[in-house]
Amino acid sequence: xxxxxxxxxxxxxxxxxxxxxxxxxxxxxxxxxxxxxxxxxxxxxxxxxxxxxxxxxxxxxxxxxxxxxxxxxxxxxxxxxxxxxxxxxxxxxxxxxxxxxxxxxxxxxxxxxxxxxxxxxxxxxxxxxxxxxxxxxxxxxxxxxxxxxxxxxxxxxxxxxxxxxxxxxxxxxxxxxxxxxxxxxxxxxxxxxxxxxxxxxxxxxxxxxxxxxxxxxxxxxxxxxxxxxxxxxxxxxxxxxxxxxxxxxxxxxxxxxxxxxxxxxxxx
Amino acid sequence: xxxxxxxxxxxxxxxxxxxxxxxxxxxxxxxxxxxxxxxxxxxxxxxxxxxxxxxxxxxxxxxxxxxxxxxxxxxxxxxxxxxxxxxxxxxxxxxxxxxxxxxxxxxxxxxxxxxxxxxxxxxxxxxxxxxxxxxxxxxxxxxxxxxxxxxxxxxxxxxxxxxxxxxxxxxxxxxxxxxxxxxxxxxxxxxxxxxxxxxxxxxxxxxxxxxxxxxxxxxxxxxxxxxxxxxxxxxxxxxxxxxxxxxxxxxxxxxxxxxxxxxxxxxxxxxxxxxxxxxxxxxxxxxxxxxxxxxxxxxxxxxxxx
Ligand SMILES: Nc1ncnc2c1ncn2[C@@H]1O[C@H](COP(=O)(O)OP(=O)(O)OP(=O)(O)O)[C@@H](O)[C@H]1O
Ligand SMILES: [Mg+2]
Numbered sequence: 001x002x003x004x005x006x007x008x009x010x011x012x013x014x015x016x017x018x019x020x021x022x023x024x025x026x027x028x029x030x031x032x033x034x035x036x037x038x039x040x041x042x043x044x045x046x047x048x049x050x051x052x053x054x055x056x057x058x059x060x061x062x063x064x065x066x067x068x069x070x071x072x073x074x075x076x077x078x079x080x081x082x083x084x085x086x087x088x089x090x091x092x093x094x095x096x097x098x099x100x101x102x103x104x105x106x107x108x109x110x111x112x113x114x115x116x117x118x119x120x121x122x123x124x125x126x127x128x129x130x131x132x133x134x135x136x137x138x139x140x141x142x143x144x145x146x147x148x149x150x151x152x153x154x155x156x157x158x159x160x161x162x163x164x165x166x167x168x169x170x171x172x173x174x175x176x177x178x179x180x181x182x183x184x185x186x187x188x189x190x191x192x193x194x195x196x197x198x199x200x201x202x203x204x205x206x207x208x209x210x211x212x213x214x215x216x217x218x219x220x221x222x223x224x225x226x227x228x229x230x231x232x233x234x235x236x237x238x239x240x241x242x243x244x245x246x247x248x249x250x251x252x253x254x255x256x257x258x259x260x261x262x263x264x265x266x267x268x
Numbered sequence: 269x270x271x272x273x274x275x276x277x278x279x280x281x282x283x284x285x286x287x288x289x290x291x292x293x294x295x296x297x298x299x300x301x302x303x304x305x306x307x308x309x310x311x312x313x314x315x316x317x318x319x320x321x322x323x324x325x326x327x328x329x330x331x332x333x334x335x336x337x338x339x340x341x342x343x344x345x346x347x348x349x350x351x352x353x354x355x356x357x358x359x360x361x362x363x364x365x366x367x368x369x370x371x372x373x374x375x376x377x378x379x380x381x382x383x384x385x386x387x388x389x390x391x392x393x394x395x396x397x398x399x400x401x402x403x404x405x406x407x408x409x410x411x412x413x414x415x416x417x418x419x420x421x422x423x424x425x426x427x428x429x430x431x432x433x434x435x436x437x438x439x440x441x442x443x444x445x446x447x448x449x450x451x452x453x454x455x456x457x458x459x460x461x462x463x464x465x466x467x468x469x470x471x472x473x474x475x476x477x478x479x480x481x482x483x484x485x486x487x488x489x490x491x492x493x494x495x496x497x498x499x500x501x502x503x504x505x506x507x508x509x510x511x512x513x514x515x516x517x518x519x520x521x522x523x524x525x526x527x528x529x530x531x532x533x534x535x536x537x538x539x540x541x542x543x544x545x546x547x548x549x550x551x552x553x554x555x556x557x558x559x560x561x562x563x564x565x566x567x568x569x570x571x572x573x574x
Contacts, residue, residue, distance in 0.1 A: 045451065071453035083448035085441050087569050096441045097452045101434045104454075106462050109433030110426065116433060145572035163453060 026199040028209040031219035037202045038080050041169050045077045046070045074166035082152040086145030093144050094127035097162040134158045150176040167198035186212050274409045280521040281416035282478050287501040287513035289470035295508035297463040298443030300357040303364030305494040307468040311337045311475025316485050317380050319390040326393040337472025338465045345464035372487035386486030416477050428510050506562030
């Protein structure tokens with residue numbers, strides 16, 4: 001994407017973001033609270049209209065496209081504040097996400113029920129496998145609204161994977177997830193990456209970032225201030241400058257700031 | 269006595285249809301439609317105008333009425349789908365009223381609708397048809413009753429299969445969180461229009477049957493009250509349930525007409541009419557206090573937030 005811009009009133013939430021996501025890799029997007037990470041996701045996935053710039057995915061421009069057409073092209077996102085379909089069962093939440101369902105066409109149910117039945121069977125199978133992986137299988141018949149906060153995060157991730165995306169933007173997927181399960185999910189993410197899926201994740205936990213990501217992008221005040229491999233970013237002077245001001249503390253300290261998401265104010 | 273039950277059941281059937289359409293909008297798609305009566309009216313009027321002024325046969329006019337209601341559903345949906353919740357409610361209630369006033373006194377339009385004088389004489393062919401259908405042994409009221417309830421059952425079955433299919437699941441998803449559905453690659457706008465159009469078509473069908481029941485049309489028969497009655501029926505039966513509109517409608521109209529059984533020595537006919545309205549108001553309050561999920565709705569679902 002090139003020179004992406006979005007303002008809310010006077011505030012430049014995304015200000016000339018320029019970046020490229022490498023396919024088949026896990027990229028981490030980090031930066032303090034209010035840096036514009038979620039807003040960037042919203043712009044890329046069509047939920048907000050950018051004021052300027054360009055975005056392309058898989059060789060085609062997706063600038064100004066509707067959220068659903070972006071998602072249909074295989075660029076899928078999750079929400080920082082989870083959106084579960086509360087009065088539908090966990091399994092229904094999964095099933096509804098399956099891509100290209102014949103039965104989603106109006107009146108298909110009257111004319112080609114057998115096609116629908118076959119697809120439903122396959123999708124249910126896939127949904128159940130994912131729910132098992134995400135430790136949600138016992139909850140499959142419960143209303144999604146009865147899930148705990150962490151379980152909703154899990155459901156949202158599982159639901160996004162149900163769509164078989166090419167690229168997936170995860171907004172703090174690990175927030176509130178128990179570390180053991182989190183590790184298992186990251187392992188699964190790694191496996192999917194090996195199969196060619198591209199991941200971008202917003203994450204405040206630097207341990208996770210350093211462990212899983214091959215590429216790290218640092219944002220602050222709507223701008224991409226640096227990017228590179230995890231180690232490069234760790235040593236980048238600009239990161240330190242951005243968060244602590246010039247001549248600030250040690251690298252580790254700078255990263256601590258990023259990690260805790262405190263705003264940069266350049267003073268002690 | 270039999271006449272009483274016939275009347276109640278005919279009205280109940282017509283309003284069951286109306287509530288089935290509304291239930292598709294509100295119960296399954298989460299669209300706050302408060303202008304349902306407009307679709308009802310367009311069904312009645314299209315049929316009546318086609319029969320009386322253009323001398324189409326009943327079947328053609330019947331199809332025409334449903335097509336007109338469907339198209340009108342799409343037209344209403346186009347501005348409405350950009351709006352959410354309360355705003356949609358305000359716009360739809362306004363559309364309903366504007367529509368009625370246009371029928372009543374719109375320049376040019378009244379040449380077709382005959383304004384407040386109304387239309388009559390459109391129902392002969394419909395009632396003669398019963399010979400052809402082999403229902404000649406039924407008196408006209410019984411025949412209408414049979415047709416109305418056939419329509420309720422057919423619509424009920426068709427909706428049942430639609431709503432338990434993946435298409436219906438998408439509608440429910442939109443009811444729960446439309447942004448989540450967008451992120452899942454569903455064209456929310458298109459589904460809302462589809463829902464609007466089908467619900468409107470069902471209301472148009474109800475409108476045709478209503479016209480046959482009342483025998484002559486006039487704009488005063490299409491007050492917003494009709495919309496509110498359909499809402500009450502849907503809530504009474506249970507929003508988002510398959511059989512709620514049907515059960516709700518039977519109970520609603522039994523209570524509504526129950527005042528007929530109060531002897532004249534206690535309340536006079538005119539007082540009874542007011543009593544009905546009071547009864548409906550009390551019923552709405554009772555539902556909301558005692559059983560907000562309706563007769564068939566699930567309490568568990570009711571208390572969940574999103
Ligand atoms: N809809 C909106 N209207 C107005 N301002 C907004 C809106 N959405 C975000 N902002 C502002 O844009 C800035 C960037 O917000 P954003 O949510 O993108 O931050 P973030 O990097 O995701 O932060 P966090 O790590 O806390 O999730 C913030 O200052 C925020 O207040
Ligand atoms: Mg955020």
